Amino acid sequence: MSMETNDRPVLSRRQFLRGATVGAAGLVLAACGGAPAAQAPNSEGAAPASTQAPAQASGGVQRIRAMMWLNSPVLDENFKLRAQQFNTIYQGQYEIDLQLLPYDQYWSRLDLAYAANDPIDTYMWDVQAYTHYKSGLLRNLQADIDSVADFANTEQYPLELYDFWRFDGTNLYGLPENIQMMALYYNKDIFDAAGVAYPDSTWTYDKLLEVAKQLTITEGGETTQWGFDKGALGAWWGAQTFGWAAGTAFFDKVIEPTAFTVSDPRNVEGLQWLLDTVYVHKVSPDATQAAAIAQDVSLFQTGKLAMVADGTWYMSSNVDSPFQWDMAPLPIWKDQRALPFWFGGWVVANASKAPEAAIAWAKWSATDYQKELVTNRDWIPIRRAEREDPAYLAGLPTGFKSVVDTLGDARIGDLYHGKSAQLVNEVMGPTLGEVWNNNVTPEAAAADIDAKANDLLAQG
Amino acid sequence: MRSNTAIIVSLVMVGTLLSCSFTAYGFARLNAPGKNVIFMLVLATLMLPGAVTLVPTYLMFNAIGWVNTFLPLIVPAFFGSAFNIFLLRQFYMTIPMELEEAAKIDGASVYRIWWSIMLPLSKPVLATVAVFTFVATYNDFFLPLIYLADEEKYTIAVALSFFQGSPRIGPQMHLLMAAVTMSILPPLILFLAAQRYFVRGIVTSGLKG
Numbered sequence: 001m002s003m004e005t006n007d008r009p010v011l012s013r014r015q016f017l018r019g020a021t022v023g024a025a026g027l028v029l030a031a032c033g034g035a036p037a038a039q040a041p042n043s044e045g046a047a048p049a050s051t052q053a054p055a056q057a058s059g060g061v062q063r064i065r066a067m068m069w070l071n072s073p074v075l076d077e078n079f080k081l082r083a084q085q086f087n088t089i090y091q092g093q094y095e096i097d098l099q100l101l102p103y104d105q106y107w108s109r110l111d112l113a114y115a116a117n118d119p120i121d122t123y124m125w126d127v128q129a130y131t132h133y134k135s136g137l138l139r140n141l142q143a144d145i146d147s148v149a150d151f152a153n154t155e156q157y158p159l160e161l162y163d164f165w166r167f168d169g170t171n172l173y174g175l176p177e178n179i180q181m182m183a184l185y186y187n188k189d190i191f192d193a194a195g196v197a198y199p200d201s202t203w204t205y206d207k208l209l210e211v212a213k214q215l216t217i218t219e220g221g222e223t224t225q226w227g228f229d230k231g232a233l234g235a236w237w238g239a240q241t242f243g244w245a246a247g248t249a250f251f252d253k254v255i256e257p258t259a260f261t262v263s264d265p266r267n268v269e270g271l272q273w274l275l276d277t278v279y280v281h282k283v284s285p286d287a288t289q290a291a292a293i294a295q296d297v298s299l300f301q302t303g304k305l306a307m308v309a310d311g312t313w314y315m316s317s318n319v320d321s322p323f324q325w326d327m328a329p330l331p332i333w334k335d336q337r338a339l340p341f342w343f344g345g346w347v348v349a350n351a352s353k354a355p356e357a358a359i360a361w362a363k364w365s366a367t368d369y370q371k372e373l374v375t376n377r378d379w380i381p382i383r384r385a386e387r388e389d390p391a392y393l394a395g396l397p398t399g400f401k402s403v404v405d406t407l408g409d410a411r412i413g414d415l416y417h418g419k420s421a422q423l424v425n426e427v428m429g430p431t432l433g434e435v436w437n438n439n440v441t442p443e444a445a446a447a448d449i450d451a452k453a454n455d456l457l458a459q460g
Numbered sequence: 461m462r463s464n465t466a467i468i469v470s471l472v473m474v475g476t477l478l479s480c481s482f483t484a485y486g487f488a489r490l491n492a493p494g495k496n497v498i499f500m501l502v503l504a505t506l507m508l509p510g511a512v513t514l515v516p517t518y519l520m521f522n523a524i525g526w527v528n529t530f531l532p533l534i535v536p537a538f539f540g541s542a543f544n545i546f547l548l549r550q551f552y553m554t555i556p557m558e559l560e561e562a563a564k565i566d567g568a569s570v571y572r573i574w575w576s577i578m579l580p581l582s583k584p585v586l587a588t589v590a591v592f593t594f595v596a597t598y599n600d601f602f603l604p605l606i607y608l609a610d611e612e613k614y615t616i617a618v619a620l621s622f623f624q625g626s627p628r629i630g631p632q633m634h635l636l637m638a639a640v641t642m643s644i645l646p647p648l649i650l651f652l653a654a655q656r657y658f659v660r661g662i663v664t665s666g667l668k669g
Contacts, residue, residue, distance in 0.1 A: 065609070069626055070621070070622055070624060070625065070626060071625060071626045072625055072626075072632060073622075073632070076622070097609070097610075099609050099610075099611075100611070100622075101605065101621075102605075102621040102622075102624045103624075103626050105602070105605050105621070108602075108606075109605070109606060112514070112515065112518055112606060115515045115518070115519070116515070116518055116519050116522045118522055297634075
């Protein structure tokens with residue numbers, strides 16, 4: 001049976017051209033016919049493009065798109081409720097459509113929207129947005145902020161910390177609405193059972209180690225209860241706190257650093273201290289031991305860990321823990337306490353077609369909505385009135401207030417550079433991971449980070 | 461989200477099967493000026509990385525108002541895909557010409573031959589294309605995420621990402637694992653149901669390793 005034969009049906013040139021013309025016309029029609037189809041109401045197949053270009057509606061309502069990354073079911077739901085509240089309050093004036101996306105895709109989506117010249121009007125700041133600032137895509141919000149007298153009230157807003165967000169040295173390109181810090185979480189049941197006093201603001205890391213040794217229980221050669229886990233201190237911004245307390249840092253400045261100095265012996269000493277809790281003092285589990293204890297919950301939530309360092313966002317994860325827990329400030333190192341903090345806040349796209357609405361959203365989040373943060377207790381309010389509101393504190397761990405009181409010792413745990421992502425994800429993160437797995441010494445890792453990071457910085 | 465996924469997946473499958481089988485028939489059996497050049501061009505599109513076409517494609521769909529609808533996810537399927545066209549063409553070329561000739565003598569048109577002769581004889585490879593398309597569309601995470609803005613329009617693949625958490629808070633791993641387990645059932649059932657055709661389609665189209 002021949003497959004190649006000249007007896008095939010043959011299309012004439014005329015038939016072919018006719019077919020091609022019909023096909024091309026179909027393509028054009030399909031493309032042009034799409035927009036009306038997209039307006040069909042309540043059609044699952046072609047639902048209305050309600051969040052399309054944020055143009056001002058004919059009725060005078062300014063519609064904007066906002067974006068936030070996903071955190072957890074509770075936090076995500078609160079963000080949706082926030083958008084609903086805003087829409088209710090500003091009904092007939094502004095309307096916001098808030099989209100929540102996974103963290104990585106959040107940035108892809110923002111970049112794509114910028115590339116399409118159809119930017120998301122307002123979105124939550126994180127370090128990656130610094131590249132947007134560098135590209136001139138973010139609106140200078142200083143004049144908008146200055147127009148609200150309350151924002152200049154140093155009693156209510158930690159303006160001294162805002163300087164970390166003045167990327168050009170003068171102006172704010174994001175409006176902070178919440179604040180996050182690091183703290184020491186502890187299992188009260190374990191402390192009570194051992195008859196040991198709870199951590200407090202006077203604790204040093206030496207004291208922590210001493211108590212961790214007391215609380216570590218080993219039976220038959222196997223550790224059944226651990227005294228301490230570095231937790232978020234293992235991240236670069238956590239590990240850096242030792243250097244900060246000792247008078248140095250991982251790099252010379254937060255905004256546009258010019259040199260990495262991780263190999264400064266004062267930084268290396270902090271890394272070594274953390275590593276020694278695992279391999280020398282054996283009060284902390286290594287990665288394998290930790291994975292063997294905790295699969296579906298964090299190590300602390302298993303109830304087999306006495307103390308862990310983590311961010312204040314970790315509170316919500318521990319709410320349902322089957323034991324009593326509390327929090328205390330990060331301990332003192334070299335007679336000095338140092339901890340990182342972060343702002344959560346909204347930036348506004350320069351090319352937003354409805355900047356007034358986007359700015360209104362950012363301002364409302366930093367002012368009126370602060371009261372909701374008191375009720376939700378998901379983020380720490382930026383405004384002091386709410387942050388220290390007895391109603392707010394009443395629903396939080398007893399030690400929360402002492403943690404917030406250490407804000408004066410805090411520095412921003414960020415790095416603002418066009419190559420932040422590379423510096424963090426390709427240099428510091430993987431190299432520190434090797435340290436914590438005991439595959440490389442802190443000295444060698446620090447030297448490696450400095451070499452690679454400084455090389456990246458030198459490339460401009 | 462299940463109905464969103466069902467709508468998108470089923471329409472994409474219909475579009476892919478129709479467009480690819482029809483196009484492949486042309487490449488396999490019909491003569492037209494520059495056919496081989498066009499076929500090479502179609503195959504050359506396989507070498508285009510998705511990242512290269514993402515922005516212009518998004519710009520186009522945004523310009524015609526299709527963003528936040530299912531249309532950018534469905535309509536392209538009705539214009540064929542290079543890999544499936546290649547797969548189907550290879551299969552069609554194994555079908556004896558005599559069958560077509562007999563139909564032609566009986567007065568069947570090109571379209572009738574494609575519909576009544578080629579498609580019924582191509583069930584194994586059509587099943588293969590259907591399974592490939594189903595799995596690819598069902599698992600597609602990025603395009604629905606890019607083109608759909610309203611949560612109620614999200615697909616299952618996008619919904620799974622809701623359990624991913626953030627870099628600082630981390631994933632809700634137990635919920636994620638449970639959701640993933642549930643989400644894997646439809647493709648698993650489809651594969652088991654179409655396994656016989658699927659394997660035969662792979663073998664007869666010369667794709668086996």
